[in-house]
Amino acid sequence: MSHKTLLRTGPLWEGAESPYGPIQPPGADGLALPGGFTGRVVARSGRKVAGLTWHAAPDGGACFPDGPGWIYVSNSELPLLGGAAALRFRADGSVGDAYRILSGTDLNCAGGATPWHSWLSCxxxxxxRVFECDPYGVRAARPRLAMGRFKHEAAACDPDREVVYLTEGEPDGCFYRFRPSDWGDLTEGTLEVLCVSGAWRPVPSPAALLKASRHQVEDARHFDGGDACHYAGGVCYFTTKGDGVLWAYDAEASTLDRVYDGVRAITAAPSGDLYVARETTEIHVISPDRSVTPFCVLDGHAGAELTGLAFSPDGGRLYFSAKRGRSDGDTFEVAGPFRP
Structure with missing residues (x-):
């Protein structure tokens, strides 16, 4: 793996080279991007967007097709008042609507999109709990209790093996997969945990009151705080927040590799490139050959955590939020000539 260092003497963006050329000084919203790319804030915590007051602590997110437009869904990592909301974009990129799709839940951190266009809010x-939500705002959200009762972080659907991978936000958390009885229906199924041997073993009581899921299987493999999770090209990528490691679980080969350090959030572009949010306010690109280059720097947001990375269905726009604690946050859009 090759690394190109983003940080230089002087401004963060000075001397940084992205796959699209040099990163330019930041614009009015603090986004430093390669030439040809533009950025904007589409929502701010506590302010109205299309009639909705945008939530605090924006976290995990995903995009969904919506006729000629698209929808971006974002979680709220607030205690007791978390939930999730959606922004509906018109074909020209303007925001046509904003609405809640989940309310009254606790610390909705990350999650994941399903192939049948629902949002799993964790x-x-x-x-x-994991709640299955309707990004289009038509159906009520439903808890999927068979997926376990623990500190859920993120979810990633593997349509090839018809399972959903799950991360756990504990210092000794596990990496799980949920095998539904019927693919497309998450009401019932089997929760399994990855073991040290590389095998997957069923969790005897996923909703047990007295013994946590991560302690029910003797040889379960433990990780330092599971975090983001994304499936692409036969690989489930997930991060661990305690040590900042990006892991790659090859589902076909049943192997686990350490890919990169200092990563918090992740998504994949249609090109196969991975876009990862660093522990600093930077987004890097990991190409299919696993070379790493910077793409974006968010200036003037020291201490913020970048969350909710997601591409629009056509791959032309990247969304993410800059979360500052549990009271504030900005949600951004970057548009430009992303690699097809």
Whole structure:
């Protein structure tokens, strides 16, 4: 793996080279991007967007097709008042609507999109649940309790093996997969945990009150705080927040590799490139050959965590949020000539 260092003496963007050329000084919103790319804030915590007050602590997110337009969904990592909301974009990129799709839940951190266009919003609180939500705002959200009761972080669907991978936000959290009885229906199924041997073993009581899921299987493999999760090209990528490691689980070969350090959030572009949010306010690109280059720097947001990375269905726009604690946050859009 080759690395190109982003940080130089002087401004963060000075001397940084992206796959699209040099990164330019930041614009009015603090986004330093390669030439040809533009950025904007599409929502701010506590302010109105299309009649909706945008939530605090924006976290995990995903995009969904919507006729000629698209929808971006974002979680809120607030205690007791978390939930999720959606922005509906018109074909020209303007925001046509904004609405809640989940309310009254606890610490909705990350999550994941399903192939059948629903949003899995994951609670990070004690005995957290996974809620399946409708990004289009038509159907009520439903808890999927068979997926376990623990500190859920993220979810990633593997349509090839018809399973959903799950991360756990504990210092000794596990890496799980949920095998539904019927693909497309998450009401019932089997929760399995990855073991040290590389095998997957069923969790006997996913919703047990007295013994946590991560302690129910003797040889379960433990990780330092599971975080983001994304499936692409036969590989489930996930991060661990305690040590900042990006892992790659090859689902076909049943192997686990350490890819990169200092990563918090992740998504994949149609090109096969991975876009990862660093522990600093930077987004890097990891190409299919695993070379790493910078793409974006968010200036003037020291201490913010970048969350909710997601591409629009056509691959032409990247969304993410800069979360500052549990009271504030900006949600951004970057548009430009992303590699097809």
């Amino acid at each position: 609670e990070l609180g004690h005995r957290g």
